[in-house]
Amino acid sequence: MEEPRKRARPGRVPAPAGRTSRPRQAEVARLAGVSQATVSLVLGARKQGATISEETRRKVLDAVRALGYVPDPAASRLAAARNNLLGVFSFTSTFPTDVQHSYYPFLVGVEQEAAARGYDLVLFTGSSTGGAGAAGPNALARVRLADGCLFLGRHAPAEELRRLVADGFPVVHLGRRDELEGLAWVGADYISASQEVVAHLAALGHRRIVLVREDDDAPASTDREHGFLKGLEEAGLPGGPAAVFRSADPERELTAERLRGWLDEGVTAFVAEETDTGDAWRALHGAAHFVGIDCPRDASLALLGSPPPDLAEEPVPTGFDIPRPRLGAAAVRMLAALVSGEEAAEPLVACTFRPGSTAGPAPARY
Amino acid sequence: MEEPRKRARPGRVPAPAGRTSRPRQAEVARLAGVSQATVSLVLGARKQGATISEETRRKVLDAVRALGYVPDPAASRLAAARNNLLGVFSFTSTFPTDVQHSYYPFLVGVEQEAAARGYDLVLFTGSSTGGAGAAGPNALARVRLADGCLFLGRHAPAEELRRLVADGFPVVHLGRRDELEGLAWVGADYISASQEVVAHLAALGHRRIVLVREDDDAPASTDREHGFLKGLEEAGLPGGPAAVFRSADPERELTAERLRGWLDEGVTAFVAEETDTGDAWRALHGAAHFVGIDCPRDASLALLGSPPPDLAEEPVPTGFDIPRPRLGAAAVRMLAALVSGEEAAEPLVACTFRPGSTAGPAPARY
DNA sequence: GCGTATTACTAATGCGCATTAGTGAGTCAC
DNA sequence: GTGACTCACTAATGCGCATTAGTAATACGC
Structure with missing residues (x-):
């Protein structure tokens, strides 16, 4: 009767004592008298399969409220689900000292459209200032936190982008970008x-x-x-x-x-x-x-x-x-389409003619 | 000899075939002929304990380069480590149509200081526009993606903030906020x-x-x-x-x-x-x-x-x-301090006197 | 009354990584 | 040559969640 050799339990050390840890689904489950899986099912907008009784659902939701449970986005993401986060990455400083050169007008549209579609927005700083993982080839690694990412600026490194695209990570470039095979983009016409x-x-x-x-x-x-x-x-x-x-x-x-x-x-x-x-x-x-x-x-x-x-x-x-806010919105639409696996949307956004006052009838020439 | 009842293997379905999945530490380990743990040790800036031979380190790093491995931020975060992400949350629209009323000047400093300290920045939009989980009590849930979060704007809901603070989540409020016990803030003097x-x-x-x-x-x-x-x-x-x-x-x-x-x-x-x-x-x-x-x-x-x-x-x-960029920078410094468990930094930032031309000697009165 | 559906739930599993106890090989002292 | 140590590495574990196979309970059909 050779028991497999007993090994001690490695792994994580218990949470620091002082910090009141926020509740997990497990706690909610315990309070509601159900399993953790049931909690997940109740909370997740399950597409199909499992059915939950009204009674149980109520118990779970009550427990959720009682404990103030909020899901951990990192865990959600890791468990192969989506987390409804759209990334925005700009390679020049996202917030340059001079507002005029910023992507601000685009971001206005990006934010609105993302909100309208029920996405949250996550902005990654390109760290032009030289911080973080700016330089290294890992500069773009962190965008994977989100379900997809929008790229602003001409200086998006092709290699990195290609990598993301190859990995099947949903990517949209704001501004035409034809030379990069398979890269989705949105631009003004x-x-x-x-x-x-x-x-x-x-x-x-x-x-x-x-x-x-x-x-x-x-x-x-x-x-x-x-x-x-x-x-x-x-x-x-x-x-x-x-x-x-x-x-x-x-x-x-x-x-x-x-x-x-x-x-x-x-x-x-x-x-x-x-x-x-x-x-x-x-x-x-x-x-x-x-x-x-x-x-x-x-x-x-x-x-x-x-x-x-x-x-x-x-x-x-x-x-x-150039309808910058609308461009931003269009980019979000396309990104959302990619994330949800739909067909890509229209990449070109029409500009609006501005009559202005510097053009008039051609002078009569003799 | 009653074997425990064999159950089928539930859990995640294998990754969609089409998508070339990016490499994991496991693949790197296989290529380098070491264990996944070793890869993690080599890549992580381990504080103590394990020592790795130069030879092995090289093999691992070579494999990392060969495969173009990049860590998954969500997984890093989940595994209780930090992910070097600082969140920034503003409750009014982060990008209002009118630039003047925005937090832009603060963000300039925030971005710079964060980059300088090796943090990446993650901006959460408050979805004043009404999207996502804006309204619900889960509005702040997603900030937990980051190691800590900076809050802008007067309208940060006290209940939610209190919650984060109580959970020991590092939080800094930009602008004085005394009424909320235990909430760290940075403000102009x-x-x-x-x-x-x-x-x-x-x-x-x-x-x-x-x-x-x-x-x-x-x-x-x-x-x-x-x-x-x-x-x-x-x-x-x-x-x-x-x-x-x-x-x-x-x-x-x-x-x-x-x-x-x-x-x-x-x-x-x-x-x-x-x-x-x-x-x-x-x-x-x-x-x-x-x-x-x-x-x-x-x-x-x-x-x-x-x-x-x-x-x-x-x-x-x-x-x-009001040195807005410097205020933003100070807020980041304080947040960084909280995240790393240090003592809080100076909350007050001095304003700079502006001589201007609208003040002069008092007129002589008769 | 016994197979078949249906309903409502739970157990088990893994996502990718960090962590730590443990292992085996080598070194050294006496 | 044997215990005490160090060095270099690996096995096992869990973070919090989503997912799915399985199961118990009941309803249904003939």
Whole structure:
């Protein structure tokens, strides 16, 4: 009769004495005179199977109230269930000192939509400040606490994201991100919006239009150019490289002479892309002012996006607005879809045309 | 030989086939030819006990890299360890549409300090928007995901907080909160700051000073009044109820007549408290302007806090600045202390005096 | 009255990790 | 060479919950 060798009981040490530990399902069960499993069944919105009598349910719920039981989200998550938490991760500081550069407008929509769908939100700081597991390849590990995660910012490391995607972790990137196979994203439809702006200018009689853009290959930039050229084509206007002025430093390179040159060539409308810095618009705006253009009488200006805050007071530029809160909301919708295994939702969010006051009829040229 | 009745194996169903599951410590262990426990020991910053040979450590770390292992935060947390997550919970919407009323400035400091201390941040939205478990008594349940939690906003429900505190869960409230026994908090030292402003005015020769405040019993308001009166007393100036004008609607009640009355009585300096709306300062500022006071020649104004954003352009008011980012940082320090079981840190953060240009020497009166 | 359903519940199990008692090998002293 | 020790590691355990096979009790059918 060889009993298996008895070993002592390792494992966790009992909870620190001083701390009144909050109740577990086990305590609730004891008070209600049922099993822990029954408590779980009563509390969980069980899809099928087990049926619980009204009587038992009541007893359990009474016990829950009496003890003030609240479930442990970590345990819920571990037990392979979901915990109704959606993560949000931004790689630059989530809360930069300068509000203008933040994702704040997006977060407004994200929060609302998440709340509306019954999700709680968990924000992970990218620790641009250099803390925590920021640097290491584990930077993204903690997002797995949530059921899925939304990523903000261009700097999301591809390798890490790929990893999450490969593991089947629901991930949505805010902003187009095509190069990463299988990565879901939500973005603004810059192409259509830019095209619409050009159409507007064409309808006003402008026959030669120039786009001022920075030297950047972000999708947001190329999309705008794409839409711009598409708009020209659609209107039967001359496109090609001559219609696009690309500069790494527009404020320096977009000189008065250059502007006058364009005007002399018959260009009557100018379009700038919106960027982080707003440099393209600032340069265009500045040069036009310097040259003494009476806008929109002498020439029309348009901005493919919203003006930088410091130029917000000026006459409202014709162009379009990026519905940031709605983008955030759309991203949450898609993430929710992924989490619940549904088919992905619409990734493109339409921008809204902004009439503004910087575009008018093309001046009659002699 | 009665074998215990064989029962089928319940428990979790195997992971969905399609999803390439990420590696566990067990896989790492297998690859490295060691036990799971060893992996845990190598990865964990073990405090004491087990020693691991350099050889084994290397093997394990190699395997970790090879498989790209990342720990599951939920499991870490469940296994009674800490997960280096600090929660931040705000009861009003964390991201209100209006940036000005948000906790943004605090969050800047919170994020930085947390990162600096090697903590990750988890933000919980209070779902003021009405989603999730906002209403129920479980609103705070999810904060237990983290090692401790920081609470923003006056509306943190006392019952819930008391509960967390009683359970020994590390909690810090941003903003004074004395009525809740045992609740740790961090706040700005309005008393000293207000006192300093009065001292400054007194030093400029002002003998009669009036405080304009709203009708609110928040600690932030009473502290300012307290400091104001203390400052008067210290300077040997007349205090008492006459020195404080308390109004639920200062913009309506702080009339030009009233202001003129004060001036006639020999009041030469006015102090307004800062509130959410900035109404006190707006009313004071407006009335002074209306009456045609040349500030600071005819009379001095001071603001116990920062001006509302729409009045930021005006001459900078003399007063003090609430170092919101530093407050956030201090709150994180205190929370970190609680989490690690240290003694609580300093709860009061000093405000910084702002000379401004609305206070000058008292006018000579005949 | 005996198989078959149905109902209402419980036992057992594992999620992934941290923890600790225990084990076996090696070292040293006398 | 034997006890006392150290070193390096592993086995076993549980954190709190969700899940599911199993079971006892009763109802039903013929």
